[in-house]
Amino acid sequence: MKKYNFNAGPCVLPREAIASAIEAIQDFDNTGIGILEISHRTPGWERVMKETADLWRELLNIPDNYKVLFLTGGASTQFFEVAANLLNKKAAYMQTGVWAKKAIKEAKFYGEVEVIASSEDKNYSYIPKNYTIPADVDYLHITTNNTIYGTEMHEDIDSPVTLVADMSSDIMSCPVDISKYGLIYGGAQKNVGPAGVSFVIVREDILGKIDRKLPAMVDYRSHISEDSMYNTPPVFSIFVMHETLKWVKNMGGVGVMHKLNKEKAAILYDVIDQSKMFVGTAAKEDRSLMNVCFVMADEHKDKEAAFLEFAKERGMVGIKGHRLVGGFRASIYNACPREAVEALAQCIRDFEDEIN
Ligand SMILES: *Cc1c(COP(=O)(O)O)cnc(C)c1O
Numbered sequence: 449m450k451k452y453n454f455n456a457g458p459c460v461l462p463r464e465a466i467a468s469a470i471e472a473i474q475d476f477d478n479t480g481i482g483i484l485e486i487s488h489r490t491p492g493w494e495r496v497m498k499e500t501a502d503l504w505r506e507l508l509n510i511p512d513n514y515k516v517l518f519l520t521g522g523a524s525t526q527f528f529e530v531a532a533n534l535l536n537k538k539a540a541y542m543q544t545g546v547w548a549k550k551a552i553k554e555a556k557f558y559g560e561v562e563v564i565a566s567s568e569d570k571n572y573s574y575i576p577k578n579y580t581i582p583a584d585v586d587y588l589h590i591t592t593n594n595t596i597y598g599t600e601m602h603e604d605i606d607s608p609v610t611l612v613a614d615m616s617s618d619i620m621s622c623p624v625d626i627s628k629y630g631l632i633y634g635g636a637q638k639n640v641g642p643a644g645v646s647f648v649i650v651r652e653d654i655l656g657k658i659d660r661k662l663p664a665m666v667d668y669r670s671h672i673s674e675d676s677m678y679n680t681p682p683v684f685s686i687f688v689m690h691e692t693l694k695w696v697k698n699m700g701g702v703g704v705m706h707k708l709n710k711e712k713a714a715i716l717y718d719v720i721d722q723s724k725m726f727v728g729t730a731a732k733e734d735r736s737l738m739n740v741c742f743v744m745a746d747e748h749k750d751k752e753a754a755f756l757e758f759a760k761e762r763g764m765v766g767i768k769g770h771r772l773v774g775g776f777r778a779s780i781y782n783a784c785p786r787e788a789v790e791a792l793a794q795c796i797r798d799f800e801d802e803i804n
Pocket of ligand 1 (some may be wrong): 457521522523524525547591593594595614615616617634635636638
């Protein structure tokens with residue numbers, strides 16, 4: 449049976465990237481040696497590293513005074529690495545979900561944290577709009593897409609202080625005005641590759657302003673000076689990221705991705721809004737284009753397991769909601785084809801027809 453992959457991450461990748469990965473495992477760059485077995489000092493590899501960074505620059509229009517880094521340890525390592533490098537006294541955080549909450553917890557190892565806005569009161573189902581950014585903080589940290597709750601900030605905000613963003617789950621899904629940010633980070637495994645590599649885009653002048661000394665692996669400057677090869681990089685993950693970004697470029701870039709993503713999300717949200725059985729959990733204006741979260745209306749709650757089984761029989765994979773929200777979540781990142789979204793929409797309609 450054909451499977452439709454809606455996993456939240458790791459998740460579906462472009463078929464083209466998978467095909468190149470299979471080929472490279474056999475023989476990387478006509479060297480006669482597979483990608484899992486080459487040295488990261490192979491010239492062909494150094495070219496892939498450079499091309500990957502160049503693809504990032506081109507696709508997101510990254511200005512010259514920013515560096516693009518490929519690191520390990522996932523977004524969760526960036527939760528403390530950001531604070532270690534940037535937090536002298538006090539930082540401001542927006543608490544829009546559990547990932548933001550974890551980032552706050554880690555930052556507290558390095559200094560004072562002021563939570564300037566939180567949507568915890570309504571189980572993070574919206575993005576706070578009324579908040580003041582204090583002038584006396586080292587940076588403001590936001591999470592642009594809240595993967596678990598299906599909320600997303602749809603505009604780049606203006607911040608008087610250095611803006612830091614966890615963009616793990618919406619990077620490359622839409623254009624970003626990089627110049628508004630001091631630092632952007634995320635794990636690759638939602639939209640730009642497999643697990644095992646994370647990305648950091650950092651404006652160089654914000655670094656080196658803290659009083660503490662840092663271990664080399666924690667100091668962004670060590671990674672900058674060695675072009676992300678201070679230690680052995682996650683070669684295979686970066687290779688698949690390279691192929692994924694090539695695919696984004698061939699598709700027409702992030703502007704085209706954004707258009708396709710809006711269309712895909714609309715297909716699902718329309719079905720949910722027309723349904724009497726299912727309801728969306730996120731505030732409409734803050735609905736994520738990447739993670740569509742929905743539950744059963746109160747009077748139908750007893751049918752959740754039946755719907756999951758119904759969907760499974762139609763090849764739907766990964767649509768069970770996160771335990772903190774319940775219900776269902778369809779993650780429809782860049783590489784999720786429109787066909788999969790249409791199949792899920794049909795599945796929702798069919799289930800409702802069958803029950804009624
Ligand atoms: C998945 C996710 C994380 C955690 O990423 P890891 O790479 O597993 O550490 C952090 N933030 C957001 C927004 C995420 O979606």
